[in-house]
Amino acid sequence: MTDRALVVVRAGALTTVQDRGRPGHAHLGVPRSGALDGPTAALVNRLVGNPPEAAVLETTVNGCAVRPRSAVTVAVGGAPCPVSVDGRPVAWGAPVRVSAGALLDVGAVASGVRGYVAVSGGIAVEPVLGSRSTDLLSGLGPAPLADGTVLPLGTPADVHARVDVAPQPAPPAELVLRVTPGPRDDWFTPEALRTFTSRTYRVSSASNRIGLRTEGPALDRAVPGELPSEGMVLGAVQVPPDGRPVVFLADHPTTGGYPVIAVVHPHDLPATAQAAPGTPLRFINKRHH
Amino acid sequence: MRALPVGDSALLVEVSSGHEAQALHADLLRRRAEGLLTVREIVPAARTVLLDGLDDPARLASELTASEVPPAPPRARDAIEIPVRYDGPDLAEVAAHWGVPEQEAARIHADAEFTVAFCGFAPGFGYLTGLPRRYNVPRRATPRTAVPAGSVALAGPYTGVYPRSSPGGWQLIGRTDAVLWDHARVPAALLSPGTRVRFVPVDGS
Structure with missing residues (x-):
């Protein structure tokens, strides 16, 4: 019997298991969760012959190191970083064979923030509501990796990957997010609406999987007071009392009481996974482009 | 009824009261069950219902804004009973706020029927x-x-039960042993929108 599992040797700053998340349960207060950069998670899965929904590892800034108990194929994508097997450099963004007991080290990122590590067979922790994703807001799904964690692996598909290498977008030097105004743009002054789509913000170091926080000009409200709690979507740009917009990412709360000035186009969200603190950020009005 | 676009594939439908939001939510669930509405999420809230994952939000928006808020559905399901020991650390404060003795505050809460x-x-x-x-x-x-976990708490017009230990600013009036959330159970959530609930006093320990 083969022992299909990964032993975590170095968990890294924050490494979680992610798949496509658990949409469809927001009415119970369950965030959708899932990989912040879904296209990259699907791509590294494809490189190792997994279906796109297989669970991968999402690393943060300084990678991780794991030791498979049986031979596996892995692929590392997302933020560019050095990758090694037993100390020997191997390819990033391409399938790599790792023999049983060898040490796969995913190094610190050269740029960007999050790495995606696919392993043939996929990470096979027990699903919760149909997903293996770690949700850092609600605590659903497996805990973030710790040194010594053992992660079960699934059975690899009996197909070979059709791609050897695949182009991946470089981490953005400037993040440009197209937005559709509303639903609560009328809660802000006309000046705030102009500021929002004309000035440059910077990505705040307080950003996480729940939200991309920003530093920059505060947005003034035209309507004071509290908004009764209402449902929130992925990509909603919520403006808390400090006036700095927050873009809701995968682990966002399902309801919220601060007004949403606009919603980011879904195609622009994966890039937020790689926006390091300090990255310039502009919101542009989709209706004007 | 106002339907506000939320990005390209969602609508926030705004009504004028919590009762209307509950009635609209029940009607949207019925329409989805009958195959008349394709949507990924239907998320009711205080005065709104969010519909996320729509193919044609503009069409649904014009349809909804041209119609009246549906009447409240008949109460079909029995109420779920949640046993409570009314011994929370904020019970005295809540009772004082209501101007009644603690025991009376517990009785008022246990006599109400919740949704x-x-x-x-x-x-x-x-x-x-x-x-x-x-x-x-x-x-x-x-x-x-x-x-x-299990704290029964009040804030504004709402009663809530904490499914697990977490930070919180609500007034704690009691505790229950009921399991509000168990992801291994089907359904995982004891309470979902529209569920009727009664709190049943049990003797404190």
Whole structure:
């Protein structure tokens, strides 16, 4: 019997298991969760012959190191970083064979923030509501990796990957997010609406999987007071009392009481996974482009 | 009824009261069950229902804004009973706010029939309405860093039960052993929007 599992040797700053998340349960207060950069998670899965929904590892800034108990194929994508097997450099963004007991080290990122590590067979922790994703807001799904964690692996598909290498977008030097105004743009002054789509913000170091926080000009409200709690979507740009917009990412709360000035186009969200603190950020009005 | 676009594939439907939001939510669920509506999420809240994952939100928006808020559905399901020991650390404060003795505050709460207006904050956390408006209470000035799981709590017009230990600013009036959330159970959530609830007093330990 083969022992299909990964032993975590170095968990890294924050490494979680992610798949496509658990949409469809927001009415119970369950965030959708899932990989912040879904296209990259699907791509590294494809490189190792997994279906796109297989669970991968999402690393943060300084990678991780794991030791498979049986031979596996892995692929590392997302933020560019050095990758090694037993100390020997191997390819990033391409399938790599790792023999049983060898040490796969995913190094610190050269740029960007999050790495995606696919392993043939996929990470096979027990699903919760149909997903293996770690949700850092609600605590659903497996805990973030710790040194010594053992992660079960699934059975690899009996197909070979059709791609050897695949182009991946470089981490953005400037993040440009197209937005559709509303639903609560009328809660802000006309000046705030102009500021929002004309000035440059910077990505705040307080950003996480729940939200991309920003530093920059505060947005003034035209309507004071509290908004009764209402449902929130992925990509909603919520403006808390400090006036700095927050873009809701995968682990966002399902309801919220601060007004949403606009919603980011879904195609622009994966890039937020790689926006390091300090990255310039502009919101542009989709209706004007 | 107002339908506000939320990005390219969602609508936030706004009505004028919590009751209307509950009625609209029930009607949208019925339409989805009958195959008349294709949508990924239907998320009721205080005065709104969010529809996320729509193919043609503009069409649904014009359809909804041209129609009246549907009448409240008949109450078909039996109420879920949640046993409560009314011995919470804020019971005295809530009773004082209501101008009644503690025992009477517990009785008032246990006599009301509640409905889960919506969920949020944490998986399985319901915002329950049912107390008359005169019993609204403010949140605590300073939230607690850890509210124990099973705490029965009040804030504004709502009653809630903490599914797990978490920070919280609600007024704690009691505890229950009921399991509000168990992801291995089907359904995982004891309470979902529209569920009717009664709190049944049990003797404290």
